[in-house]
Structure formats: C-alpha cells, structure tokens
Amino acid sequence: MAANDTHQAIETVFRIERARLIAGLARMVRDVGLAEELAQDALVSALSEWPKTGVPIHPGAWLMAAAKRRAIDGFRRSKMLARKHAEIGQDFEDQRDSSIEDAEAAMDDDLGDELLSLIFTACHPVLAPEARAALTLRLIGGLTTDEIARAFLSNEATIAQRIVRAKKTIGNAGLTYEVPRGKDRGMRLASVLEVVYLIFNEGYSATAGEDLIRPALCAEAQRLGRIIAGLAPNEPEVFGLLALMEIQASRLAARTAPDGSSIPITEQNRSRWDQLLIRRGLAALERAETLGGSHGPYALQAALAACHARARNADETNWKKIAGLYDTLRDVMPSPVVDLNRAVAHSMAFGPEAGLKLIDEIAEAAALRNYAPMPAAKGDFLFRAGRFTDARIEFERAAELSRNVREKEFLLKRAADCGS
C-alpha cells in the first residue's frame, strides 16, 4: 500500500474509532479533555507505526491500548498515580501489559454504555445548547473546529474557545461518566435530543449548495439519532426525533428551486422526495408509537411530517388529521408558532372561516406581532373567504415585515391579485 493510501486509511480508521476511543478513555480518566488528547496521541503513534507495520487487524483495540499506555505514563510522570489509582482502582495495574486482545475484550464490554455516557456528558444541561452542540460535533461527530465554525456561521476562535470552556465546565462540575438512570434520565435525554435537533436544523435551514458543510450537518444529526436509537432502543422520543429528521431530510432535494428560493411543501416535486428516508422515518414513527410515545413532542411533529410524506400529491393531504395533531401538539408543546400552524391546518381542513377564528384568538401574541407569516396566513384565509380588500392589507403588511426578497415579491404579487 502506498504511503498516501496508508495515511488515508489511518485517518479513516481514526474517524470511525474516535468516539468509542474517547468514550472509553473518558470513563477511565474522568476527564473528557484528557481523553481527547490521549486519543489524539494514539493517532500520532499510529501515523508513525502503521506505515511500517501495516494497519492492524483490530485497529480500534490497537489505538485503545496505545492510548492507555500513554495515560499510565502520563500519570506516573505527574506523580498523580497514587491519587488516580484510588479513583480508578486496579484497572491500569491489571492492564500494564495489556495485550491487544485484552483491550479488544474490554472495548466490547459495555461499549454502548460508554458511548452513550459520553453523549450524555457532552449534552449535559450545565452547558448552554450551543456549547453542547459544538462539543457533541467535536467528540462524537469528529468534526474539526473549522468545520463546526462554518456550520454555525461562526469563526474558529469562538468555537475553539466554546469547546475549551465546555470541557472545563464539565471538569469543574465533577460530572460522572455514567448513563443517567431513573427520574434524571428523561430530563437528560431531552437535553441530548434538543442538541441533535439543533444540529439538524442548522443544516436544514441553510440554503442548499452554498456550503456543503451545512447540509452535511443534517446527515451528521441523522447519524447521531440512529446511533442513539441503537444505544437506547426503548426510548420513544429518540425514535420520534429520528422519524422527524428522516422525513424532513427526505425533502432536502425538493425544497429549493435552482435559483435558491425555497419551495413550499404543497408545491414541491414529490418525485424528488427520498422514498428510502420516508420509509425509514415512518418505521421509526411506528416504533415511537409502539413504545407508547405517540404524544411526545418529537413524535407528534414526526406524525405531522408523515401526513405530508404519505400524500402522493398536495391535494391528497389529510388536513383533518394534521389539524387534530396540531390540537394535541398545542397541549404538549404550546408555542405561538404552533398556534399559527394550527390555524393554517384548520383553515385547510375546515375552511377559511375556521382559520380566521383561530388566528384572531392569537393575534395579540407579542411574539407574533412582527412575524411575517402571521399576516401572510391571515391574508390567505381572507382571500379564500372572498374578502379581497382585507386580504390585500394583510399581504402588504406581510411583505413589509418580510426580510427575504423573494418572499416579499411573492407577497406583493398576492396583494396585487386582490385587486384594488
């Protein structure tokens, strides 16, 4: 194998093994920053040795053994051995001559738990959501600081600092590297899912094509969701979120026009929807419902997305079901945007007057006062009710509030269609 190929093989192996390596090491040394350094050191050893010896048959175990040796050396040098021994027991002593096979066996034990505990640690609620997302992408996704910075439209220094601070916070808080059990688990899991969905949305809201990193974030979030679903197979909301992401991602190719403007779901070319992802999403939704989670916020949003996914064309959309789901979602996850979407769904299911009635109830909500979709929706209801003069006023107001040029044009055209 040419040196270049070996080099690439090592990089790839490391990318695959990285998260498991860091997870195992973090559990052992109780320090996520140190675990990451040790993993990095192991990569450096591999880069110097593997070109000579070839890539070992169990590269993950090799890397783990190398990292552990480094850890022991480090502790000896820093004279922390005695203290650390008390903390981590006989673990290192027993493995002083650790063979690859031992390391391999150790890695198989509780592997899922270790990775899951690392995910829980990186997404701990003591960290702000942006810090959680950056740390998760770094530790589990293996993205570089530069890639994360581009994904969040930030600069590298800011992200690097955010990650360093997050690691310090975790260290100072003395967090245990355990998978939470009992009552705590639900809350901590919600924090993990929030981060995964945040990562997905960073990718999803980006316009396609401009920077490949951002659509790739969707894929990364889906991968994280699938990993967590594999590690926590009895948590309904994990499958709810996975379903939501798979179905939303199925539309990625259809939701932007060649000129970059976004296409509303009712006008998308459905032949470009990814049927494989839809099937996966529907299966995950079914799993969430089987596990008793049909009223979870993610499962409900996935069920909404599924209504669109199941319709072969826009006219066939089951708006009555969507309206009912929004009624439930409003109880579970109240928000002004849910209220607005609920009004739209009701207008589609039961006619414009039903939509007008609901939208008037929420018209005073402060959060929606300068929110362009609000008057845009009301304008649409009025237009469909035949009240063209009132509709024109709403469309013009919406156009005034909109910050998107294309959307503005569209709204002004609708205003013009109302006549004068």
Place this chain on the structure above:
Amino acid sequence: MRVMVMVKATKDSEAGIMPSTELLEAMGKFNEELVNAGIMLAGEGLHPSSKGKRVAFDGPARAVIDGPFAETRELVAGFWLWEVKDMAEAVEWVKRCPNPMLGPSEIEIRQVFEAADFGEALTPEIAEAEDRLREKLTKR
C-alpha cells in the same frame, strides 16, 4: 453519500449452501456494529440465481431467460445500503466484514446516484410526467 455494498456470489452460494451458525453470528455482530455506527440503511441476502430470471431487451423483443446464470463471480448474493462520509469509510467498513463466504469471495462497493446527480437531465417535463404517474397510481 450513499453506497451499495454487494456481496458477490460463489460456487457455494450458487449451490444454495447456507452459511454456518458461526458465520451467521459473526455477520449478526457486524450488522449490529453498522447499525450502532448509524450508517446502515438497508441490507438483504439473495437466493441463488437458479431461482432468478433475466429479461433480455432487443428493440421491441423481450426474451425471458431462466437462471442459473453463468459468470458466478459477477452475480450478487446479497447487498447493503450504507450512508457514509466518503468511499474510504465504506472501504474501511467492508474490511471489517467477516468473509461472507466459506471460500475466497469478493465484496463490491458502488456509489448510489442521488437526485442532485441528475442535475438538469431531470427536466421539469420528466418530473411532471412522474407526478402524473403518481396521481394515476393513487386513483387505483
């Protein structure tokens, strides 16, 4: 990116020799790793080509050919669909696969086309025709 990973047939697989318990176990473990890594989207094994058919096209003519087919090494005995970052990652995962057959065997990796790959070739007219087809399908 998406790749299709194809396990090529061998004389044994074409003869309908079923995998041993050990191999099934090893494959199960490998599949679990794929699932836990979040990359496996689908995967199936195929019956020998003796149970398969081919339809040959020549202008308007259609000829049905019964299996088994020659060129055993070129036949597919099973496949996965994976979502990976790049071809190197797919290769690395395939290297970790237990030998899927009793004797020497081969696994082939091919990148899957995505809608975006068709670019301008997928014209609005073709897309519209597909839409009409879907509509027709649902009216049955």
